[in-house]
Amino acid sequence: MCVVCGCSNPGATPSDPNVAVHPTTGDLHFGAGTARVSVPGMSQARAIKLETDVLGANNEVASQNRAHFASHDVTAYNLVSSPGSGKTTLLCATIEALKKRHPDMAVAVIEGDQQTSFDADRIRATGAPAIQVNTGKGCHLDAPMVAEAFSRLDLHAAHHPTHEEPHHAHAHEHEHEHEHEHEHEHEHEHEHEHEHEHEHEHEHEHSHDHFHAQGHDHVHPDEHGHSHDTDHVHSHDHPHAEPTILFIENVGNLVCPAMWDLGEAAKVAILSVTEGEDKPLKYPDMFAAAKLMILNKIDLLPHVSFDVARCKEFARRVNPGIEILELSATTGEGMGAWLDWLLADDHDRHATDALHARIAQLEAELAQAKAQITLQPAKA
């Protein structure tokens, strides 16, 4: 045995732990690791660094929705609340009020519930197109559900001819072609001893196939990218592309829907005065995610012990920038301000205003403090 490296010692432990050594013959088996394949320079057990956002897939679809909404001049609001806060009643009242104020404005609704189409039926009774999404065991709507529902809304169909299907067919063809290619290669090897001409033919076919496959590859993402562009052109050219408000009524649940972006312009949290005023603290994620909190059923305030001021303070504690409206869908009180809010086009404006005000205030305090410091030595 060589004393330097241990070569010609059949019992030596190999440097790669995944290599099995036959105890008597010294034969080496490189496929002994769990993966049953040897990759030079790579141990079979390995670490993969990812740092991937688990909600990334949802968020991607959400931004597609957002682009899609924008290209159709649709402003989407995601209405979230606990069950029984009066979301659907508020929606029906809102649709009626919008009809009166802006008869030309289109309103559509995506209704999320675990089961039944009761809510969508109530919305359809107002004349607005509605799609019910039943989540089954799910506790929230996600972006793909909204994408699917939006593609089935009437207002959407009017702007869009159906065009989605071929995409799938292509993918399949592509796969099949790959299989064929393999077969060709196989035959090729076996028939090696036959005439050259034949081989030539084979090669020709082969490269043709290849070109074809490549062509598909190119068409595939292109088609995808283009579909949005055509949407854009389409909706711009379309005379009926009037601004639309899309309400997405989420599943009644103050926990889960907070995490799922659907592509909305804003989440609106609805809290009725028949619930506890401490809900913003009990379910902080939802009130932190919302741009607007609606205190609903204020006509019942004389009958319940709900401290409006405390509730507002709690909401601002978890979300200093939250806007708050009080209204009653039953009496119509406060509906005007709600419609104004819905029709305002830039919902970041208010939050930015609040920040600017705060910055101005801080600058003033700073100037005051500086003035005091410069005054002090004069006193001494």
Next chain:
Amino acid sequence: MHELSLAGGILRVLEQTRARDPFERVTHLRLEAGALSGVELHALRFALEAIAPGTCLEHATIDIDEPAATAWCLPCSQSVDIRSRLDPCPLCGGFQLQATSGTELRVMELQVI
């Protein structure tokens, strides 16, 4: 119970990684759930155990880090660590906090064979 959807999302990330970089199975999985990610860790573990059989995640050990979130305190004009949305600023005791990180649930690292 959105943790079951999240567990499904985690599994999808693993399967996508496997399609790109083939391996047989995951032996160890490290996740990071920010303090404001809204993820109940016990429920997430339960959900992962429930969906693991028959997938590349079967028999994997799982670590979940829960780093503190950061928020910008307007009165203090600086970034502070918070554990929940109900926490006041540790410096001034105020609530004018705007969360800036800690809302994500991420798949950080896999050990695979």
